[in-house]
Amino acid sequence: MSPLDVPRTKSCVTPNALPSEADLQLLFARLNYEFFNGEVPGCKVRYNARFSNCAGRTTYGRESMQIELSPKHFRRYPEALTETLLHEMIHVWCYAKFRETGHGVRFKRKLRECGLTSIYHDLGNVSPSRESTKRFILRCERCTFEALRRSLPRTAASCPRCNKRRFDERYPLTIYEIVELREAGTTLDGARAARKGPAG
Secondary structure, eight states: OOTTHHHHHHOOOBTTBOOOHHHHHHHHHHHHHHHHTTOSOOEEEEEOTTOSSOSEEEEOOSSOEEEEEOHHHHHHOGGGHHHHHHHHHHHHHHHHHHOOOSSOHHHHHHHHHTTOOOSSOOOOOOOOSSOOOOEEEEEOTTTOOEEEESSOOSSOOBOTTTOSSSOOTTSBOEEEEEOOOOOOOOHHHHHHHHHHOSOO
16 A cells, blocks of 8 residues: 555545645645655645646745646546645655755655655646736846746745755846747757758
């Protein structure tokens, strides 16, 4: 029996209805106690109806963090909500303890301890409830680090490459809004051009 077998039997997720965001906070608290000994910092857990090919996402901030889940995915796959929330909580745990945000060695080790077997949310693609056309680029002008975001940051953030340990106002990120999208070919075009070499 995996560690997740018991939580699944107690899940507040029902086949035809999603738990409220208040219930998500209760589920967060229970998983925090059962799998992390309460070491996951407090997070706001909410739904984001704009997600289309993303089941869950963690947003890291200086003073608070947020976990967002896709209501479209979990109306179709309600049984996957608990595992997805747990996956995102592992991200928060790794960030709080080690300032790590990816699927590194510590993440995968904790994933196995929690009874999960894959780093991927294999839930397919669904159309978003509300399509968003806004896109933002967060760029460090010092080291050229870039990150793409669907919305403006709600908390102060600094470049994670220039200072990996904590927030540092000396390394702010410049926000660029993408106001136009134009097709520029495919990922195969650049490789074909490189093989041909310079023209002339």
